Amino acid sequence: MILWIAATLIGMGALAWAFRYAGQQITNQAPKFRDMPFGVAYGYVLAAFCLGWLVWAYMQGRSSDLATANKFFFLRIGIEGFIIFAIAAYLFRLAGRSIGTAWTRKMFREMPLTAAFGILIILIYAFVAIFAGQIPAKFIAYSASLGLILCIGLFLVGAPEKRVQAIGIVAVAFALTLAMYFIGPIAPYGQEQIIPGVAANITPGGDPALGGNPDFPLGTDQIGRDILSRLIYGAQNTVGIAFATTFLAFLLGGTFGFLAATFGGWLDQILSRMVDVLMAIPSLIFALLLMTIASVWAPRLGIPLTVFMVLIIAVIDSTRVFRLSRAVGQNIVVMDYIEAAKLRGEGFGYIIFKEILPNATAPLLAEFGLRFCFVFLTIAALSFLGVGIQPPLADWGTMVRDLAGFVNYAQFAPMAATAPLLAAGAIALLTVAVNFVVDWMLHKSSGLKE
């Protein structure tokens, strides 16, 4: 095995040399080939080799021999998924470049494909999360009145071109909500619904010959709930709870951070030392310790454990937000315009909300994305370990833990292994998407052009 790998690597070295030599001869010593280091030539050959292997593996995955096809099934799905996502992101960016206001069009023009992919995925997740279940009519009424108030408010104070935009956004959102109200929920079944007369552990794929059922394209879990519905509701629960937790962490950390930066002195000292101590304990470990204690208290107080989890993770993560907002705030506090505001006799509230906050938006926004990823991963890890979001709420981390055993059947029934991987992949996809967007935002705001 090792001998084979070594032989292949050496063979590729020879190929790389031949490739460079041939390039030099054919192009008559073009500078590109003449000055090419051996490492670069080797890289080209390696890349060609990898591409070739992927194509070969893809063809294997489509072969008619079932054993071979099963073996390369996941690679095939992975490659197809990658290509589909790349095309979707490209089309999305293309659409963004031609639709929308001048500002969004410019944004899409400068956007790398990865960031377009990230934004597309985030939009899809938000859509699925909001419309997973049947939306109540009340919700439409509330959101419509909220939109109306927003529009009226903008008419009174906003600039004319902003009015058109606002009305457009509100109208589109309203139309979408109304349409989804009549179309119905995305999830075919309820998240806690055990469908009567349906067996447990139906294999995904919907092929009756392999133990599937066309009514349940992703099969059912160990007590007969529809996995597809639970995946869709998982978007609502997992992402919603993570979002709420991040928001809370920002409220806590941001408020105290800016307070510490503006007031300084003993308040700053006390808060900073407290945060230092909390940050000295690894966050997942501390969260697990506090969850142990909360799991004893929760039934006594009659409060769901999930509420405790949100509070615990929010407090732990707010320490990181505190650090950032304090550092950003301190840089802004020493500016001349703050001095001017103080001399004008403005209060602390005005200084924090009107002077510091608008100037700290960019780093805080990027931090919000990153923090969301961390919170999301922590919640997923806690749920995976069995102490996070509690059943019967559908949640991706718990689903991975419950269905993980099916990975072992991948060789014979590849579809059976997809359910746990889909749940885990759903988590990974969102965090990857958010990270791509944040990476692009940071790159753009830091003005790095290299």
Add this chain to the structure above:
Amino acid sequence: MDTVLKIILQRLALGIVTLLIVSVVIFIAVNMLPGDFAQAILGQGATEESVAAIRRDLGLDQPLVTRYFGWLAGVVQGDFGSSFASANAASFSGTTSGTTTVAQQIAPRFGNTMFLAAVTAAFAVPLAVGLGILAALYRNSVFDRATNIFTLTSISSPEFFLAYVLILFLAVLNPIFPSLSNIYDGMAFGERLNKSMLPALVLTLVVTAHMMRMTRAAIINLLASPYIEMARLKGMSPMRVIVKHALPNALAPIINVVALNLAYLITGVVVVEVVFVYPGIGQLFVDSVKTRDIPVVQACCMIFAAAYILLNLTADIMSILSNPRLRHPK
């Protein structure tokens, strides 16, 4: 040299103070539990007298401060008390000889976790630094972009996703490594390595990305310096410029991020150990969290926090030592 020693001692003292405060926090957190250890050991049907007797035995009738110092004195001597789970078993069988102390439970598992961390570090550090140098050398090329996307993906995936994907490809579809790491004492080194290979690979994937990105950023940061320009104008090859001139000056941030990631390794192994049923300290921690075996939870927490603080301290000291400007402060 004198000032260096002074700085190191200062940092060390600060680390010990932090650890003390952390121990207070952990102790208070655990004491926020309703009821106490005596009730927990004896269960529902305990009489008042037996609860009082156990309280006296364990010293639970003492005030909180006394108990804290008693516990701390034990911890310093390596005695974390005895675990609930084993105390329960002992009270059922009516003997006290069967009780295992927390320290006995933790010691072998701590060794296993350190082994896993060491194997991972042996893979991850050279790989990360090598990839970082290559990415800095061929920056903005296809290679750089591909590595960037790959590392971002592996940073942001949850560990269990990476773990199951690796199990799928390397254990189920192509049986190269075992998917369960049942390690026991007295195992031959080769077999042990083989069994802990998959968890080590998952951790490598998670950790490498961060270290590699930092290495790349640290080197690129330096490439605009005049002395790099000079080296380039001398006609040095780009690889030599980076390895001989840029790398030594980029060492401080690289060492820092390596140490931080090793700290992550020791604490972040929890999920990976659970997936692979690796008998390490992280798995023990999760099991005790589920059974509410408080002494074990407390002890594991202290060990994790100590390791975390120690490695952060090492990072701090190493970066001071590698930077002359910090070594000789004005």
